[in-house]
Amino acid sequence: MYDVVDFLLNTQLGLNSPDWVVMLISHLVVVGMLFAVAPLQVLFLTYYERRAIARMQDRVGPNRVGYEGLLQPVADGVKMFTKEDIVPDSADKIVHLLAPIVAAAPVLYMFAVLPWGPNMIAVDLPTGLLFFFAISSISTVGLLMAGWASNNKFALLGAMRAVAQVVSYEIPALLSLLFAVMFAGSMSLMAIVEAQGGLFISTTDVPSVPDLGLGWFVFTPVGFLAFVCFFIAALAEGERTPFDIPEADSEIVAGYMTEYSGMKFAMFYLAQYILNFLLCAITATIFFGGWQGPGVAWLVSQSLSADNPAGNPVYNVLAGMLGTFYLLAKTYMFFFVMVALRGAFPRLRIDQLMNFGWKFLIPLTMINILSAALWIAITRWGTAQGFGIIEFAGEPGNLVRWVIAFAVTLVINVAAYWFLARLNVQDHAARQAALTAGGLAVSPPRSA
């Protein structure tokens, strides 16, 4: 973005603006785009979800307001705005008011580090990935505030569930993303995306691979396992079915949102859908190459930049558009998976969720980190790090090392999955046998 603005202002218009003006304008453009896009995304997501689920259920879904019901979310928004805002008499008024804000504001901050296309990012923080999850953990506080301030037992229970779930699933989510940091050698989301060029084999591992923007991390065994773990954890973080336990409508009405109405409720709704969108986007970014795709690399190479002053700024715009298209396509694909899951599955119980997270997901992600380290060692290290044995001469050497790494990590990951799955199944079977046998090991009855 900087290059294009610089080109327009200084080269074309000849304004000779100072550096910080160009920087400010380029940032403002990105921020403006984000603020235009984010609410529209939410509007569209709700419509998309309702139509998709309706199709799964032999219904039509909203189709009255506007063409094919496209304006239905707008109508809902108007309804939310004009609804009476009910605050329970015994609620803690100020905390009750602040809770939706605290829940929604951090989620918007998360847009700041999301790369939309080549050089299209609001702030390219060197700690982008950490920032993303640090900020998202603030909204937990909002949930607790909502649950406590409503002075409602359903709300309190929902908030407790929400916090327990979100806090314990943050661990596998972050652990499963660590591999990307190791692969790309950076926590910047831009660098992680840029490391995913190539054709099934990332150019960071084997530089001679043609760069078609398809060297996604998910094509490695490490990345694939991490993707599965992360997506499950993301479902729990975003409170989506089958982990929508904090707002289980059939048990605790609406969880922490029970006592909210009107705009405050809409804020929670907004926060949740933006969070879901962002989790899908981060899945696409880290595992599926983000804006990488066939053609982007070529457009970038033709475009104007500091290295290539002869480039045409039209290509900058085209590359940005193509990258954004790829990112959104991938994001919507994952959002569709979320929607399909919601349409198909019942929800788990809170203890089953915790068991799954702590006994299955976390060990699996830890083993995955080990595989990631092995991958790095086999593909990147040389004599300097004491790995001279696998250093092959010549260009095919990198490919051979890649194949070795692929095989080793595949074996480790499959074995880990198999072992853990078997452990958990045995555990389950033992409990079921105890159940049906009627011979339960139980503590003695409670003395009054």
Add this chain to the structure above:
Amino acid sequence: MITTDELQINIGPQHPSTHGVFRMLLTVDGETVVHLEPVFGYLHRNHEQLAEVNTYLQNMPYTDRLDYFNSMANNHAYALAVEKLAGIEVPERAEYIRVLMVELTRILNHAGALGFMINDMGAWQTPLAFGIREREKILDLFELVSGARMMCNYFRFGGVVRDIPDEFIPRMKKLMIAMPAYMDELERLLRENEILLARSEGIGILPREVAVSYGVTGPVLRGSGIAYDIRKAEPYSIYDRFDFDVPVGSVGDVYDRFLVRIEEMRQSRRILEQIIEQLPDASGGHINPKARQNVRPPVGDAYARVESPKGELGFYLVSDGGTKPYRYKVRAPSFINLTPLGDMCRGYKVADIVVILGSIDIVMGEVDR
């Protein structure tokens, strides 16, 4: 691990998954249920007292409103009780039509019950849509014969109010061809879904002795492993002519009640097949022409019970020789099946109680009357 304070929670009277206006007074320790007290009566509308100031026939539409899912079964039980009291014969064809309607009712009730129950587990309406879809097809048939979809009011003393139309049997045959696939689909959904298994296996166990001592009937009792079905134990109407099995569970948990319901749908379909084969032609008439609808039974009392989809549904009538019942009493299966709820939920998690409640399959219209 950490001792927490016990917390009292009211689930209901207005709650998404209490299937009506029903309250569960819950004492929880963390998420574990320590005590549960079912509180009902919010929907009481004086059904039994009302029946004593109406004539016998006027009561027939009221019985529709008991268990509004299964108006045909309610009609059947009430008609049987009055026929027993007044000594009315029922023609052959009418008996067949009655059983046909009641078995269709069983299928639609179980389909709906399973759908609602999975909905309580948190599936977002898709399984419910599965159940409702099949129910709608059967309701179309009901509309064809009685003009109403839910409150059919189809039975009369000595038969049914009108004969089935000509297109009924072909349409039903078409429906029955599709039925096995549907049932298999539903069973696959239950058997092969990991989450459904996790949420239903070992949950809400009702041991057989406890089930018997509470007087529980219907799929809940059979899920606990007791093959008690009034159609077998004390065959009424023409059930002794049909060949069908009574499915039973082994553990008595929610999962067993699932499987029992599905198997019962299959057995109902078996009965329907036999009915279609054996159905007498229209010459026998669909109602006993000698039976007066403004019935004035002799002094005495009668109790008639049927195996309604939810369990044993009985009507107890006392006549003083007048046109109105002197005493009218309903043994509602939903009510009796609901009584062990508190015991069944103890020790499980909050999330389980709605599933257990769903697996009992209650209709509040019947519980509160």
Add this chain to the structure above:
Amino acid sequence: MISAVPLEWVLILASGLFCVGLFGALSRRHAVSMLMGIELMLNAVNINLVAFWRYTQPDEVGGMIFALFVIVVAAAEAAVGLAMAIAIYRTWQTVNVDSVDSLRG
């Protein structure tokens, strides 16, 4: 920053925070409140560490590393302290540290 705000200002801010935290830790009766006071004090220390790092040795990472270690210790302290608060609450049914003065286990 470094030319606009002298080091002393940051240090005074940190020492003020430390004193407020100390007051809280010493005078509040609720066990969790005391813990919050201690957290404030630890944060004041952290501010100091970061300020010294920034103003005196910005080319090394030592100050940051120390601050990170303090955060680790604070997290551990919070976990143990809260567990103790819960244990106290379970035994005495109160978290008022005044009424928890007996030495019986």
Add this chain to the structure above:
Amino acid sequence: MDLVVQIMFGVTGLLILGAAFMVVSVRNIIHAALWLITCFFGIAMLYLLLQAEFLAIVQILLYIGAVAVLVLFAVMLTRQIDDPDEPVLFQRWRSTLLITAILFAAVLVPTIYNHNWLIFADPQPAFAGPRELGFAFMNAYLLPFQIAAVLLLAALVGAIIIAMEDQEQRRVRVLTLAEEVALRGEREPSPPTRPANPQPASSSSNPTPPPAPEQAGEGA
């Protein structure tokens, strides 16, 4: 430009100190915890002003996301939130206030002003990103890093042990109906495996004796 930075510093400082003061003075402990979060947030802002980006993010992730949430959780678990009769502070809070005020005004501030800090006259722009920190952790500070890990592990185990009750004192688990029946021995163990299908009881075999028909069952 200097003035802007000074104003930002002033606002941040006021936020930190004001929030800290609210933490120690408000009655409602949940509100105190929320003010604590505000204070932590202010400190993260201060770190950003001091160009310690990584530390600011860690501050948010650990202090707000973990410690503060843990505090809120613990407060909600103990549930003794508001007892209007009980004073919030100790009897001797005035003397405590005096001591801390003297400490601040007479000891800390004069010391800070009188000491000659060795500040570089023209310091280079600081940068300690994750890469530099990672190298430091893996080279110079490897031992402290591992000790910190052990400390965390010990704290984890310790917290679990402290919060866990003694085995005898532990409240007995609520028994489910099936467990109760099994315990009373009224029920012989049923087959350990579930049959693949619910077995249809053959129509010819005599069914289990039915429960007594309940006429007017529920005793109106």
